[in-house]
Amino acid sequence: MADPSLTLERLFRDAIVAAFGPEQGAVDPLLRPSQFADYQVNAALGLAKVLERPPRQVAEQILAGLPLGGAIASAEIAGPGFINVVLSNEFLSGAVRDVAESGNLGLEPTANPDVVVIDYSSPNVAKEMHVGHLRSTIIGDAIARVLEARGHRVIRQNHFGDWGTPFGMLIEHLLDGGAEAAEHSVSDLNAFYRAARAKFDSDPQFAERSRQRVVLLQSGDPGTLQMWQQLVQASQAYFERIYALLGVGLRGEHNAGESIYNPRLAGVVAALTEQGLAVEDDGAMCVFPPGFKGRDDKPLPLIIRKKDGGYGYATTDLAAVRYRTVELGGTRLIYVLGSPQSQHLQMVFSAAALAGWLAPPARAEHVAFGSVLGADGKMFKTRDGEVVRLVDLLDDAVRRAKSVVHEKNPELSEDEQAQIARIVGIGAVKYADLSSDRIKDYVFDYDRMLAFEGNTAPYLQYAHARCRSILRKAEVELPSASAAHIETPEERALALALLSFPSVVAAVEDSLEPHRLCGYLFALATTFSTFFQSCPVLKANSPAERDSRLVLTDLTARTLSAGLGLLGIVAPDRM
């Protein structure tokens, strides 16, 4: 029980019961960080209304049942009925020692593990990855890491767009160009796709061949399947190179493209029809989940079988829900998709629930995110109005990071500079994406994300490297955790920050909002900087004080490194 807030919550819950009886046992003490103390408890104000008594009097009664002298150094009533709580140095010191020797930074596995099935990244085969995929990939990866750290079983699903009508034209184009086109498809996917599209639009004969090819593909024609496979494999190899560059934990084993649901689609329609959930409408089979209306107040359909007998994405998405709960045993389905798909997903969830494929405790969540904007505040594009290739964007970030690293630290070897540039450049891109509330759009700006000031990855990486540097310079074995003694205000602030790491990770686990972790890490880094400024470590007044501060420095480094790690960002030892 390293996190002081857990101890305090328990103590205050007990005190509330002691004061007002077990019927108030469920009352939340409303423990919050405070600018006036270490924490403040706000429960008295709410209780006052229920009990019809003056708030300050209620607060006094709570305090009467509170044991002093242990964790709590002081607890005082302030203002209308707030209780300001200050922890004792002994308690803080003990908590820091516990965490420092625990090896897991206070992160305990959850008592209620889920089988999490998380759908993210999901690029389209035979199409270039672009900024649109950046957010899903980065956010999904961070969330997967956080949930794993909390002890959930996490199943990653890369829901590739590897099926459907475009593959008719892509295969025909591949056939027209032969092997040369296959090579081409890997080196410049955008051009390959555009060329196929152009032919499809301008050449009716080609368009007809393409439609025939789709039929062949869906009916399982071996020759067609082989060509399709060729396209898929080339793309997957390409994506994996990007994932490696990004440091994202997606591998072949996580591939779960739309095609895997092909054999399951007919069953989905059959099941929904049998249950009476699907009805025919204008020649198509539709499910009308309640509560969704379109223009003219007409109910909105999920079209699960088109007029021509084909299946669209709604059917695939329903098959995926069914697969993830029934076959994979998922209890928490997570979809990391842009916010425009919100309504569609809600309809899918609703229909799946009606069909019994999404029943408690299983539930589904849409982790929605906004767009990446350019400096002009519009959708991020190149000067020619083209979508930005993800590789170009990442290469650019690494290149810029390299010139910064070269300028700031020229004595590092060329190899080291290159390696650090990659860590810093990629980290900057990821952190910029993760550090603001994901539902909002954000402006992509190399200069700001690579700045060493402010809430950026380089600043955090620098703070970590500085800690490591001190530990190197100490030229002694790291003192044992028992050396930790918290005394000064700066040490107290740092200790409080370090100890709240687990509760922040838990908050992200719950909200699926990585920016909370970013905000925490930034606050931790600035708190450390303040500590570092006024509390000499290597030049401390006594060996005991030095050892204590070395423990704090080491714990800060480990927390920064682990926190960044949960975001998928590497913290180098020097930079």
Place this chain on the structure above:
RNA sequence: GCGCCUGUAGCUCAGCUGGAUAGAGCAUCGGACUUCGGAUCCGAGGGUCGUAGGUUCGAAUCCUACCGGGCGCGCCA
């Protein structure tokens, strides 16, 4: 037309699910032991929280209406 998201300092963003005087970073201005990594730290100025009502001890946060921006809304994914 209906629905979802969004509006906080000059700029970029937080605000822990209703708590005290709304906070950071850039930028601006002023400082710091002749640097345990100054790639740092301390301080100052800067706000009708889009607008108007409402709910209550208390609202940036919840409710309603309006204004401005973005995105969806039947056989594409």
